Amino acid sequence: MSFDRELVSPDAEGDERVIEAALRPKRLGEFIGQARVREQLSLVLQSALLRARPPDHVLMSGPPGLGKTTLAMIIAAELGAPLRVTSGPALERAGDLAAILSTLSDGEVLFIDEIHRMARPAEEMLYLAMEDFRVDIVVGKGPGATAIPLDIAPFTLVGATTRAGLLPAPLRDRFGFTAHMDFYERDELEQVLRRSARLLSVDLPGEAAEEIAGRSRGTPRIANRLLRRVRDFSDVRAEGLITREIASAALNLYEVDAEGLDRLDRAVLTALLRRFGGGPVGLSTLAVAVGEEPETVEVVAEPFLVRQGLLARTPRGRVATAAAWTHFGLVPPPGAFGALDAFGAADEE
Numbered sequence: 482m483s484f485d486r487e488l489v490s491p492d493a494e495g496d497e498r499v500i501e502a503a504l505r506p507k508r509l510g511e512f513i514g515q516a517r518v519r520e521q522l523s524l525v526l527q528s529a530l531l532r533a534r535p536p537d538h539v540l541m542s543g544p545p546g547l548g549k550t551t552l553a554m555i556i557a558a559e560l561g562a563p564l565r566v567t568s569g570p571a572l573e574r575a576g577d578l579a580a581i582l583s584t585l586s587d588g589e590v591l592f593i594d595e596i597h598r599m600a601r602p603a604e605e606m607l608y609l610a611m612e613d614f615r616v617d618i619v620v621g622k623g624p625g626a627t628a629i630p631l632d633i634a635p636f637t638l639v640g641a642t643t644r645a646g647l648l649p650a651p652l653r654d655r656f657g658f659t660a661h662m663d664f665y666e667r668d669e670l671e672q673v674l675r676r677s678a679r680l681l682s683v684d685l686p687g688e689a690a691e692e693i694a695g696r697s698r699g700t701p702r703i704a705n706r707l708l709r710r711v712r713d714f715s716d717v718r719a720e721g722l723i724t725r726e727i728a729s730a731a732l733n734l735y736e737v738d739a740e741g742l743d744r745l746d747r748a749v750l751t752a753l754l755r756r757f758g759g760g761p762v763g764l765s766t767l768a769v770a771v772g773e774e775p776e777t778v779e780v781v782a783e784p785f786l787v788r789q790g791l792l793a794r795t796p797r798g799r800v801a802t803a804a805a806w807t808h809f810g811l812v813p814p815p816g817a818f819g820a821l822d823a824f825g826a827a828d829e830e
């Protein structure tokens with residue numbers, strides 16, 4: 482089984498990156514939702530500006546599409562500093578990182594997306610750079626190898642991760658501030674949608690925004706994408722008019738249900754309910770059953786399902802909750818919640 486991931490995935494690809502860039506809030510004041518993170522970050526940035534020193538390194542963690550890259554750009558903008566962007570998978574060797582670190586300018590913001598996927602030698606180089614603004618360039622091999630220390634410009638590291646639990650403690654501890662990004666509330670998503678509609682010159686009445694927001698999995702990137710699909714539908718079939726009914730018809734066509742569950746969410750839950758009697762079942766087994774990578778199920782589908790109270794992570798595996806059985810109109814077998822009762826939900830991170 483494979484999915485049309487374009488519509489429902491919280492990841493952005495191809496042309497979408499261009500549209501996203503246009504829709505990104507540029508300053509902290511324009512950033513919607515995440516009130517606590519915004520306030521904390523604003524203090525960190527303002528005090529750095531007062532002291533005329535680079536702020537502490539910032540780690541942002543949370544599911545994809547919640548605005549981590551946007552916030553990294555905002556941090557640089559608020560500091561009036563240049564921004565260098567890279568990602569964990571691009572830093573395969575220590576030399577890849579050394580090339581970046583040694584050319585940073587004073588106060589520059591270095592954004593490393595997917596920082597949990599950085600290779601070990603690069604990670605070790607980063608420890609020293611974060612703490613002492615220094616890198617050790619190793620020359621030669623074996624017992625004759627020497628480390629030549631090289632001072633680098635004071636900089637601010639902004640790391641983003643969907644898997645904070647995978648970061649080694651020494652790296653996590655070197656961040657002075659961690660922003661935990663959570664799914665957005667419905668009214669916050671409505672604000673995101675109203676803002677995007679304005680920028681895209683789309684006439685979006687409040688009740689249509691409400692309808693789209695309710696189906697956006699708490700994720701601004703998905704809200705913006707659904708808005709564009711509703712706009713397509715309205716242009717082709719409704720002469721450019723958008724109402725709640727038209728938005729609803731468009732989203733039904735794209736198989737995004739009223740709870741915001743998408744095809745992957747539904748596949749995970751139906752496999753759990755129908756094939757494994759509601760669990761407990763291990764992540765890998767569940768992922769094989771829906772034809773996805775375990776990481777996709779864990780990072781993309783599960784956080785939202787856990788938040789909606791439809792799935793629980795227990796030490797013995799994934800378990801469907803009573804609400805999941807009800808959502809699909811199914812009756813749980815006797816003893817279905819044994820694992821939940823015995824252990825309770827053991828959400829990681």
Ligand SMILES: Nc1ncnc2c1ncn2[C@@H]1O[C@H](COP(=O)(O)OP(=O)(O)OP(=O)(O)O)[C@@H](O)[C@H]1O
Pocket residue numbers: 491492493500501502504505506511512513514544545546547548549550551552641673701702705
């Ligand atoms: N708080 C917000 N207010 C308005 N729009 C937002 C907000 N957060 C995110 N967006 C929109 O959602 C899109 C995705 O955000 P962003 O790329 O920053 O997410 P991300 O968490 O970095 O995701 P990934 O880690 O997958 O790259 C952006 O184009 C932006 O338009």
